[in-house]
Structure formats: structure tokens, C-alpha cells
Amino acid sequence: MEKLKSMVPDRLKQIVADSNADDLHSTSSSLLHFLKNLSQFHQMIRDLTDLEAALCAKNKDAALELKQKANKCYSHGDYDTALASYSQALRIAPTDAIDMDKSLVATLYLNRASLFLAWYRRGKANAALGNYKDAIHDLDVAKNMELSLGGKKQIESELKIIAGQYEGTSYRRVQHIENGLGNLNEPHQINLLCVAMPDKGRGMASPCDIPQASLVHKEEPYALARGETISYYRTKNGIDDILPNNLKEYIAEVTSCSDSDPYVECFPEHKHECLGVHWPAVLPSEIVLAGRILANLYLKEETIILVSQIRVNAMAVIRMKSTDVHCPPDQFGKFSHIGDALTSSVDQVPVGKAIYIAGSLFNHSCQPNIHAYFLSRTLFIRTTEHVAAGCPLELSYGPQVGQWGCKDRLKFLEDKYSFRCQCIGCSQLNLSDLVLNAFHCVNPNCDGVVLDGCVSNSELNKLRNFPGVPKMQVDELNNAHIDNVDHLVLELSNNSFNIQPGYCLNCGSNCDLEASHKAMRNAWICMERLQDAIVSKEISTTILSDASKGLGVLRSILHRYNRRLQRVIWDMTPEPLKEGFIWPNPTIFRQRMRLFFFKETFIDGFNGAEDNLAQAFCLVGDFQSARDHCKASIKILEMLYGNDHIAIGYELVKLSTIQLSLGDPHAADAINRLGLIFVRLLLRASNEVCVATTSSNVMILKGAYLLGQVDLEGPCIFKPTT
Numbered sequence: 001m002e003k004l005k006s007m008v009p010d011r012l013k014q015i016v017a018d019s020n021a022d023d024l025h026s027t028s029s030s031l032l033h034f035l036k037n038l039s040q041f042h043q044m045i046r047d048l049t050d051l052e053a054a055l056c057a058k059n060k061d062a063a064l065e066l067k068q069k070a071n072k073c074y075s076h077g078d079y080d081t082a083l084a085s086y087s088q089a090l091r092i093a094p095t096d097a098i099d100m101d102k103s104l105v106a107t108l109y110l111n112r113a114s115l116f117l118a119w120y121r122r123g124k125a126n127a128a129l130g131n132y133k134d135a136i137h138d139l140d141v142a143k144n145m146e147l148s149l150g151g152k153k154q155i156e157s158e159l160k161i162i163a164g165q166y167e168g169t170s171y172r173r174v175q176h177i178e179n180g181l182g183n184l185n186e187p188h189q190i191n192l193l194c195v196a197m198p199d200k201g202r203g204m205a206s207p208c209d210i211p212q213a214s215l216v217h218k219e220e221p222y223a224l225a226r227g228e229t230i231s232y233y234r235t236k237n238g239i240d241d242i243l244p245n246n247l248k249e250y251i252a253e254v255t256s257c258s259d260s261d262p263y264v265e266c267f268p269e270h271k272h273e274c275l276g277v278h279w280p281a282v283l284p285s286e287i288v289l290a291g292r293i294l295a296n297l298y299l300k301e302e303t304i305i306l307v308s309q310i311r312v313n314a315m316a317v318i319r320m321k322s323t324d325v326h327c328p329p330d331q332f333g334k335f336s337h338i339g340d341a342l343t344s345s346v347d348q349v350p351v352g353k354a355i356y357i358a359g360s361l362f363n364h365s366c367q368p369n370i371h372a373y374f375l376s377r378t379l380f381i382r383t384t385e386h387v388a389a390g391c392p393l394e395l396s397y398g399p400q401v402g403q404w405g406c407k408d409r410l411k412f413l414e415d416k417y418s419f420r421c422q423c424i425g426c427s428q429l430n431l432s433d434l435v436l437n438a439f440h441c442v443n444p445n446c447d448g449v450v451l452d453g454c455v456s457n458s459e460l461n462k463l464r465n466f467p468g469v470p471k472m473q474v475d476e477l478n479n480a481h482i483d484n485v486d487h488l489v490l491e492l493s494n495n496s497f498n499i500q501p502g503y504c505l506n507c508g509s510n511c512d513l514e515a516s517h518k519a520m521r522n523a524w525i526c527m528e529r530l531q532d533a534i535v536s537k538e539i540s541t542t543i544l545s546d547a548s549k550g551l552g553v554l555r556s557i558l559h560r561y562n563r564r565l566q567r568v569i570w571d572m573t574p575e576p577l578k579e580g581f582i583w584p585n586p587t588i589f590r591q592r593m594r595l596f597f598f599k600e601t602f603i604d605g606f607n608g609a610e611d612n613l614a615q616a617f618c619l620v621g622d623f624q625s626a627r628d629h630c631k632a633s634i635k636i637l638e639m640l641y642g643n644d645h646i647a648i649g650y651e652l653v654k655l656s657t658i659q660l661s662l663g664d665p666h667a668a669d670a671i672n673r674l675g676l677i678f679v680r681l682l683l684r685a686s687n688e689v690c691v692a693t694t695s696s697n698v699m700i701l702k703g704a705y706l707l708g709q710v711d712l713e714g715p716c717i718f719k720p721t722t
Ligand SMILES: C[S@@+](CC[C@H](N)C(=O)[O-])C[C@H]1O[C@@H](n2cnc3c(N)ncnc32)[C@H](O)[C@@H]1O
Pocket: 199, 200, 201, 202, 203, 269, 270, 271, 273, 312, 313, 360, 361, 362, 363, 364, 365, 417, 418, 419, 420, 421, 422, 423
């Protein structure tokens, strides 16, 4: 019935609302004239007159079945069907004196009423997303379901505002096309769907196939705090009086749920979103205390809930800044020789934090398919890969597969955001998680993988928590760049993955994990000493040769695809340092290597070793070996990330600069490939820069800068709080 009501045009509704008893005939016939063309109307008449389904034909079992169907539809976000099913169930639910039936009717009414909230919220989310037409439809339904006059009036006024915005955008769209702007390469914005995701609460999904690098969302901030400055205003009447209306609405919205709200029951794991139940978990203790004091003074629990909301939803605004020295372009464009002191240092400058209403509906994935960035204060979100219709659109809140192991990713997200990540990377086996921190098999003739207790536990947990998933994944693993990992035999018996810590997955040899860990730690200390020495500019041959030996140890105990080793190897000379070797003056190698370094830019936590050993390698001046190792490193990364990942682009920047320094004509190939990767990930549209993965912003910018595609002073990058 509500659906049908929502289909009645406003003009007709107004006529009915303004009519009196004298107009009854004419208004009824206008209504009938409109309704009789609707199939839904005829269906409703059939339902009402059908003896089985009509009001008097009660059927408890059928009502229960409909209720279950409605609940299911509700949790999947199919509110249309949920509403129709609840209404149908109410029609046939018995209302006699049996208690259970009474409570059935009450529950049906309650659930149907709770749909109001869902429609209302979806309407608001659609409005924030610019899907004004859908927003109007949703709020119209919510208005029809709202019983109180005040509530109806409030929704009506919201509808008016949205209708105004809708007219504005239609006008702008028309203008856009008339001005010929519709022909710009920039794909037009796609109207996303806000849907209920299993285990993640609400989330965004694509309504259609979306090509890579499409702009899928653009939004102005709801609130922005620049730097550390936050202003508070007080009046003698208290906070409530001076809060702007829209902030009051926001507070009302985030605090309006109660435990009986079925919406909340659907998504228990993110209750802090709605109820603040877990707020002590997401907030630092000082804020909890401050919140408690404020709560006593002003807004009760609402204050803390609001702060929790902000904590979970705020995004950090980062601006990219370059202090580069520009050299005249050579035949390869903006590249230059190492000795020319061309640098491409890029710093991330935090600008502030902001809240985006619709932007905060995007869930996290450790294998994201979208990237959020920021120009001035506007949030932009683009796809980083082709996204099929109906797929969730998810960005990374920080950790990503290939950069951190699964356990660390889960811990970070739990510590920082208080949710257990349910993304595909954390629920399915993937090659990267298996080899990222793997040890080498002790058998010199075997190239198999040995996992330590931590990694094997977290992989086994995936299998335990997400049964049924691994088989498909193992098949996938077997097909994934297997020329490099054909030795990685994954045994699957009775749907359980045969992983034992310390045992080679290939030949089953046992490795003394304790001894390996110890050796790794000692080797790593040598790397860290070298780092300190570089910082203090006091590099001795002992420190360097110790680091070189340390590398040898790491090579012998870590699997060759271990990320830690990979980061080290390419930077380190393959030849052990000869005793008595005299290292050049640190200032000279620093100058030479400036090209390779830019602050805070490495995609994982091992940048210290990379810095140190790359610089050490530069000291040796063996660029041929550097080139070979760089190529080897690219091969490993291809295996870990695929051919087009930005991590490869980053290595290609290094490779091409080394090749250029050697006068190697193959530099052009590396640059071309680099160009393809960056062009794919980086779009220039209306002076903006699109970056592809959260933690690789700087690398993309660096590549783009080297390709002459971007002025680093211009763009700002946005990334979620990390
Ligand atoms: C910024 S909000 C995203 C929108 C949210 N799902 C909602 O319904 O409002 C972040 C919250 O969504 C949920 N979430 C996001 N990504 C998730 C993931 N990968 N696994 C589990 N929960 C997730 C968590 O409750 C998290 O605190």
C-alpha cells in the first residue's frame, strides 16, 4: 500500500489533501483514473479480494513465512520487497486471543515501522550522494509510513530541499551537455547504491559495470578541522543552543538508534557506529574521560557517541608537497642522470581532518578497488580496477594485502577502528599472505615455503572462520604466477589446509623456527646499525661489511619471496664487500642517491633497510648489479601484486633511473611501461590528479612527476586516517 501511495504524483496528492467532502467524487475519480493504469494497483485489489489472501483469510504459517522473507529482504537492503512482505503478512496474520499471534502482529508492526528508519536513512544517504531522484522516492515512502504529523512535516521540508537540489543538478547537467562539456574524457559520476553488506553494516556498491579509474564519488565535507585547531563556542544556554541545525540533525541521527532497533541487530559488530557501545574501545582514555564529563554537563551519552562516530569516520586530509629541483628535460622527458642532482622528494603534509556524510559509508578492504583523494576540501573517489555491477566499492583504511601480513592488518584495524576485518584479503587465502613473511626451506634443494606460528595460525583462522572459501582460493593460487612458485605445494585434505608451523609446505622438512628468528633478528640489527650510521654520517667499513653479512644470513633463512628480503636484496650489492674496501665520501653518495629517496614514501615498514642498503649500494657504484637486482625485484613484485601494480611502477622508476645513469637504451622500455602503469592509475582531469592506492600516493606522484604529468605543488591527496 505504501509503495502504491508513493507512486501517486505530488500534484494529485496535493489535490486530495486540499479537497473536502464536496470534492470527494472528483478527487476519487482522478485517483482511480491514475491508479487503474498501475499493475501494482490491480495486484493489490486481487490480494484484497482473494479469499485466501484477503483480510479475513488468516493464515499464521503463511504470515510467519512472509515475516521471515521480509526480515531477510530487510537485511539485504531490499526494502521494497520487505515492506510488501510485512504488509502482506499483517493482512493474513491471525489476531485472535492466542498470545503468540498477538506478538506476531505486534512484531510485524514493529518491523514494518523500523523500515521507516531504513527508508529514511537510505533517502538521506542517497541525497548526500547526489542521487536525488532515489532520495525523493525513499523519503516519500518514509513520509507515508511516518505516523506523526510533526514527523511527516519534517520529512516534507527535507523533501522540498532535495527537490530543489535535484532541479539544480538537472539544470546543471543540461547546461553541461549544452556547453559541450559532456565530451570531456572525465567519466561522469555514477549514482552508487547504499546497500546492507553481510558483516560490514551499510556499504557502497556499484549499480553497473564501472571501468578502471572512473570517478565514482565526489563530495564536499560535512565538517572540516584544519590542523590541530578546533573551535568551541559556548553560551550560557549550553551547547545545544549554539549548535548549527545540521549538526544537531547529525547528532540526532547517530544517536537515534536503540537496542530494539532491528537495523542495529543486523550489524552487531559495528554497534559503536550507532550506539557508542564500544566507544571506550575506539577512543583514547583521555577522550573517554572528557566525553564522560561533557556527557554529564550537556548531551549525555550522545557526546561520546558523536565523538566515536567522528573517530571512526574522520578522514585525514593530506597535501603533497615537493621541494624538487627541476632540471632541463632530456630526450626522455623530465628524467635526468643521477649525477645531475635531480630529486623528486615529495612530502605528505597533513592538512586536517574531515567528515563526509556519504564518504563515510565506504567500507574498508585490504584489497581495495577504489581510492579516495582530496582536492582542496573536495573528496574524490575513483576505481582502481574494473568493478562489476553489484560489487562492493571498498577503499583501504590503511593496511593492504602485500604490504602487511594478515595478522598485522587485523590487529591494526581492531586497535584503531575496533572492527574485525571481513574483507576478502582477510577471509581468503592469498599467495601474498603466504609468502610475505615466509622462511626458506632448510633443504638446500627445495625452494619451499615455511611459515612461522603466527602466519600459519592466521591462515588457519581464515579457513576456520570462513569455511568453504579455501578450495577456490587454492585453485587460484595454483594458477597464480605459478612458474615462480610451482614448488609451493598446497595440500588440501578434507577441506582443511595442511599448514604446520616450521614445516616446509613443499617437502615437509622441519626448520628450527626459534633459531631462524634469532638469526633474522641479529641480521636485522646489522641493517639498523647501518641506518644509524648513515643518519649520523659515520659509516665505517665494519658496519657496512656486517650489514653485507647480515644480508647473506637473511638470504639463507628467508624465502626468496619474503618481502623483507626482497626490499633488501635489490639495494644490496650481490658481491660480498671486499675487506679493505674504501667507501666514498658519504656526501657524494647522498647526492647521487637523492634520486632514490623521498621521505615517508615506502610502501611497507622496512624502509629503513631499504634506505640504508640502497645508499650502501650506491657507494659501491655498481649500477650494473643494481640493474640486475632491480629487475629481479620487479619479478618478485609481479608475482606478489600482478603486472600493473603501483609497486611495480615504483621499482620501474628506480630501474629506469639506473638504466639512464648507465646510458642503457632499455631505459625507454622501462619508462614506457612505467608510463602505462601511471597513466592507468593516474588521470588528469580538470587539473586533478588521481592516485591509485592509499599508501602509494607518493610513488604515483613521483612517477607522474618524472613523466612530466603533474605539477607537484598543485594537487592534494586525500587518504583515510591511518
Ligand atoms: C566508515 S564506516 C563504514 C560504513 C558502515 N559500514 C556503516 O554502516 O555506517 C566504518 C565501519 O564499517 C564497518 N566496516 C567497514 N569495513 C569493514 C570490514 N572490512 N570488515 C568489517 N567491518 C567493516 C565497521 O563497523 C567500521 O567501524
